[in-house]
Amino acid sequence: xxxxxxxxxxDKLTAAQQKRLAxxxxxxxxxxxxxxxxxxLDCVGLLLIQSGQLRSYILSDEGREVTLYRLFDRDLCLFSxxxxxxxxxxxxxxxxxxxxxxxxxxxxVYKSIMEQSAPLANYTNEIMAxxxxxxxxxxxxxxWKSLDKRVASFLLxxxxxxxxxLLKLTHETIANHLGTHREVIxxxxxxxxxxxxxxxxxxxxxxxxxxxxxxxxxx
Amino acid sequence: xxxxxxxxxxDKLTAAQQKRLAxxxxxxxxxxxxxxxxxxLDCVGLLLIQSGQLRSYILSDEGREVTLYRLFDRDLCLFSxxxxxxxxxxxxxxxxxxxxxxxxxxxxVYKSIMEQSAPLANYTNEIMAxxxxxxxxxxxxxxWKSLDKRVASFLLxxxxxxxxxLLKLTHETIANHLGTHREVIxxxxxxxxxxxxxxxxxxxxxxxxxxxxxxxxxx
Numbered sequence: 477x478x479x480x481x482x483x484x485x486x487d488k489l490t491a492a493q494q495k496r497l498a499x500x501x502x503x504x505x506x507x508x509x510x511x512x513x514x515x516x517l518d519c520v521g522l523l524l525i526q527s528g529q530l531r532s533y534i535l536s537d538e539g540r541e542v543t544l545y546r547l548f549d550r551d552l553c554l555f556s557x558x559x560x561x562x563x564x565x566x567x568x569x570x571x572x573x574x575x576x577x578x579x580x581x582x583x584x585v586y587k588s589i590m591e592q593s594a595p596l597a598n599y600t601n602e603i604m605a606x607x608x609x610x611x612x613x614x615x616x617x618x619x620w621k622s623l624d625k626r627v628a629s630f631l632l633x634x635x636x637x638x639x640x641x642l643l644k645l646t647h648e649t650i651a652n653h654l655g656t657h658r659e660v661i662x663x664x665x666x667x668x669x670x671x672x673x674x675x676x677x678x679x680x681x682x683x684x685x686x687x688x689x690x691x692x693x694x695x
Numbered sequence: 696x697x698x699x700x701x702x703x704x705x706d707k708l709t710a711a712q713q714k715r716l717a718x719x720x721x722x723x724x725x726x727x728x729x730x731x732x733x734x735x736l737d738c739v740g741l742l743l744i745q746s747g748q749l750r751s752y753i754l755s756d757e758g759r760e761v762t763l764y765r766l767f768d769r770d771l772c773l774f775s776x777x778x779x780x781x782x783x784x785x786x787x788x789x790x791x792x793x794x795x796x797x798x799x800x801x802x803x804v805y806k807s808i809m810e811q812s813a814p815l816a817n818y819t820n821e822i823m824a825x826x827x828x829x830x831x832x833x834x835x836x837x838x839w840k841s842l843d844k845r846v847a848s849f850l851l852x853x854x855x856x857x858x859x860x861l862l863k864l865t866h867e868t869i870a871n872h873l874g875t876h877r878e879v880i881x882x883x884x885x886x887x888x889x890x891x892x893x894x895x896x897x898x899x900x901x902x903x904x905x906x907x908x909x910x911x912x913x914x
């Protein structure tokens with residue numbers, strides 16, 4: 477598949493803008509586990525995902541993580557080019573959660589086209605609003621939802637993404653996603669197991685009563 | 696002062712766009728305490744603040760609040776026109792925290808100019824990125840900072856905004872800003888008083904040792 481088929485506003489760009497973009501991109505691959513962007517330490521450019529999965533998270537001084545959102549096929553990753561906009565005043569880390577193939581778009585090329593093109597600027601606005609919405613959802617979860625509901629939601633979301641109820645997840649990994657400690661997650665999962673909602677083995681969590689988890693996650 | 700002196704991208708608009716904007720705006724006032732926007736219940740338009748102070752917050756089902764950010768003179772309030780962008784998928788409430796004068800810009804007028812004007816679209820992007828940054832800062836506070844530090848930061852911020860160390864604040868109000876319960880705040884303030892950082896009277900909190908609060912709020 478061609479870049480032009482993936483880039484959403486392609487048809488709204490001028491021929492000169494299309495050429496400039498096409499000449500500047502490079503196809504890249506990031507094996508699972510690669511940190512593709514690390515806060516203010518780099519400004520690698522925008523990433524248009526061909527296939528794979530990226531995870532965006534924040535990191536505390538003590539190394540605790542909270543997952544903000546995930547990006548999938550055809551998503552455009554803006555914040556790996558956060559130097560593009562002076563008002564983006566936060567640092568996040570972007571990690572390949574699966575083997576990921578993407579096109580790298582240089583920050584300066586994207587920025588200069590966006591400054592000329594109202595369609596591209598408005599599209600960028602919509603992407604920003606989508607990510608903003610995901611982060612607002614997260615705040616609501618953190619503020620109003622108890623942890624049992626958040627763990628239930630997380631497991632159901634993982635199952636939907638992976639297409640299986642047998643999840644390869646350590647307690648540490650779940651804790652990192654939710655910004656809490658391993659011990660807290662272990663206690664919660666043991667409770668879920670006692671309630672016959674999940675079955676635990678070393679390194680896996682198997683959902684055995686999806687309906688009960690669905691029920692639990694409701695507010 | 697004229698609207699054109701307040702509207703940031705005025706000089707980058709065409710004469711036709713300027714005229715369309717100028718013909719559509721209406722000056723409004725909101726006395727302190729007015730709810731100027733209430734989640735998905737309305738889409739009143741964009742507010743360009745001439746003078747005053749707006750507070751943006753989210754509300755849980757049980758009525759608990761968390762302050763997201765404040766807007767001051769010359770700020771443009773986007774989210775009172777959240778229907779402008781389909782990707783804005785969250786509800787927030789905007790309240791006049793002081794008597795506020797503003798120009799109301801109709802959503803459809805702003806939107807149609809933004810769709811044509813790259814400068815206005817890019818400016819809107821920067822505003823969105825600023826608000827996003829404030830919300831990211833809040834997430835970091837909630838996730839990584841203990842409540843004593845958050846209360847200290849809140850009191851110092853209030854003192855800076857009001858220009859006085861004698862703050863007219865009830866414990867209920869502070870709890871609403873920080874998304875917690877009145878009892879929790881009362882306990883914390885009593886601790887602050889014992890540590891000789893504040894002096895409490897009915898309806899006021901006086902900061903008597905700013906340096907100690909400054910020290911406390913550091914991570």
